[in-house]
Amino acid sequence: MSSVPISAADLAAAVADRTDGAVVSFEGRVRVQNQGRSVRRLHYEAYDAMADEVLREITAEAMDRFSAGEISVKHRSGTLEIGDVAVAIAASAPHRAAAFDSVRYVIEAIKVRLPIWKREEYDDGTSCWLDGVEPPRAPAAYAPREQKSDA
Amino acid sequence: MSSVPISAADLAAAVADRTDGAVVSFEGRVRVQNQGRSVRRLHYEAYDAMADEVLREITAEAMDRFSAGEISVKHRSGTLEIGDVAVAIAASAPHRAAAFDSVRYVIEAIKVRLPIWKREEYDDGTSCWLDGVEPPRAPAAYAPREQKSDA
Amino acid sequence: MTLAENTIRVRLFGYYRELAGKGEIQFDLPTGVRVDDLVAVIRSDPSFAELPSTPAVAVNRRYAPGNQVLSSNDEIALIPPMSGG
Amino acid sequence: MTLAENTIRVRLFGYYRELAGKGEIQFDLPTGVRVDDLVAVIRSDPSFAELPSTPAVAVNRRYAPGNQVLSSNDEIALIPPMSGG
Numbered sequence: 001m002s003s004v005p006i007s008a009a010d011l012a013a014a015v016a017d018r019t020d021g022a023v024v025s026f027e028g029r030v031r032v033q034n035q036g037r038s039v040r041r042l043h044y045e046a047y048d049a050m051a052d053e054v055l056r057e058i059t060a061e062a063m064d065r066f067s068a069g070e071i072s073v074k075h076r077s078g079t080l081e082i083g084d085v086a087v088a089i090a091a092s093a094p095h096r097a098a099a100f101d102s103v104r105y106v107i108e109a110i111k112v113r114l115p116i117w118k119r120e121e122y123d124d125g126t127s128c129w130l131d132g133v134e135p136p137r138a139p140a141a142y143a144p145r146e147q148k149s150d151a
Numbered sequence: 152m153s154s155v156p157i158s159a160a161d162l163a164a165a166v167a168d169r170t171d172g173a174v175v176s177f178e179g180r181v182r183v184q185n186q187g188r189s190v191r192r193l194h195y196e197a198y199d200a201m202a203d204e205v206l207r208e209i210t211a212e213a214m215d216r217f218s219a220g221e222i223s224v225k226h227r228s229g230t231l232e233i234g235d236v237a238v239a240i241a242a243s244a245p246h247r248a249a250a251f252d253s254v255r256y257v258i259e260a261i262k263v264r265l266p267i268w269k270r271e272e273y274d275d276g277t278s279c280w281l282d283g284v285e286p287p288r289a290p291a292a293y294a295p296r297e298q299k300s301d302a
Numbered sequence: 303m304t305l306a307e308n309t310i311r312v313r314l315f316g317y318y319r320e321l322a323g324k325g326e327i328q329f330d331l332p333t334g335v336r337v338d339d340l341v342a343v344i345r346s347d348p349s350f351a352e353l354p355s356t357p358a359v360a361v362n363r364r365y366a367p368g369n370q371v372l373s374s375n376d377e378i379a380l381i382p383p384m385s386g387g
Numbered sequence: 388m389t390l391a392e393n394t395i396r397v398r399l400f401g402y403y404r405e406l407a408g409k410g411e412i413q414f415d416l417p418t419g420v421r422v423d424d425l426v427a428v429i430r431s432d433p434s435f436a437e438l439p440s441t442p443a444v445a446v447n448r449r450y451a452p453g454n455q456v457l458s459s460n461d462e463i464a465l466i467p468p469m470s471g472g
Binding site: 200282283 | 443449452467470471
């Protein structure tokens with residue numbers, strides 16, 4: 001998580017390696033229009049400590065799943081203006097498929113698992129929290145065994 | 152086609168737009184190892200005039216197919232050292248799927264359609280033209296009709 | 303659950319933080335209380351009447367199942383629908 | 388094909404250029420000659436004996452079908468297997 005500007009170019013430079021032939025990067029930017037309304041700026045509030053852990057977890061999953069060389073991801077918090085980068089991801093890999101798949105995996109997982117909330121401010125002076133994605137309830141399989149004998 | 156260094160970051164900055172929320176970029180770089188051999192550097196020879204046309208054609212196809220906002224692509228010719236960027240692609244789009252799909256489409260099409268040839272120089276002093284991808288023979292459907300009554 | 307009580311603190315974010323008017327709420331609840339029990343208690347507050355049927359709860363920065371037992375040492379957070387990326 | 392002849396110039400690149408020892412070869416071929424005819428002529432040169440069965444040919448910077456008729460005004464190129472990206 002970052003409270004200062006981020007860029008995919010910085011992350012891409014960091015993941016590049018002499019053994020990796022492919023670098024894929026993604027930037028999610030603040031759009032001037034969202035769901036038909038004119039956005040002036042937006043504010044991200046995050047559960048920072050958990051968000052950092054979730055980003056590390058998602059990155060580790062992608063590394064493991066696609067055999068990527070290296071993956072780097074940053075998400076902004078705080079106030080962002082139109083065009084500012086909200087999320088940046090870069091992945092390097094020996095071959096392109098792993099790099100593409102890794103970046104795509106990370107952004108899709110962020111959308112459903114990262115504890116962060118966006119409040120949009122509109123040109124008409126109003127603002128609202130975005131209708132978000134209901135986060136996952138941990139599946140029963142994750143429940144520690146000892147709880148079954150409890151209570 | 153470019154005979155001087157290229158970077159996806161430059162292309163990404165060029166395609167970014169206030170109405171597009173997603174920018175995806177790709178860099179293909181010269182790897183120190185390829186097919187088990189230690190690469191010292193490589194040389195790209197291209198049919199430049201045709202390559203420029205093929206890149207424009209591929210880009211237009213991706214724009215049309217995925218409704219991307221903007222797509223930019225550059226491929227190097229000449230001598231490249233390890234880590235140098237051989238191909239850079241960036242696509243912006245209102246939403247991420249179109250940006251990912253556009254970049255992926257362009258790189259896959261380059262692999263099978265761009266008239267360019269790579270000669271690798273190895274650490275042992277030898278060099279060779281890479282076994283490449285057989286380019287497409289235009290399908291019969293592309294043959295001008297008037298040829299059927301000819302000869 | 304046993305009758306002994308412990309203090310459960312719950313961090314709030316975004317829209318939920320605004321519903322409560324503060325970033326943390328706390329309850330004295332019996333030992334052995336589970337995530338689902340805590341959610342029922344929170345929902346009994348009129349401010350949270352419109353909580354989703356199974357809102358996400360993080361315990362020690364991980365999404366927790368409804369049957370996870372809570373203790374006063376846990377870092378607990380009620381997680382609104384998210385809008386990252 | 389008619390008996391009139393025209394000069395067909397063929398650009399060569401990469402491995403094919405090295406096989407020929409030059410970047411362009413040319414042939415005087417009958418009017419109406421097609422891509423497939425040209426390929427057969429090129430293959431008759433021992434340097435090009437190992438040409439693929441249907442090597443790609445570009446005419447005016449577009450991949451051409453085997454039945455495309457060639458003229459001396461066309462920009463023709465024999466395209467080796469490619470290795471871009």
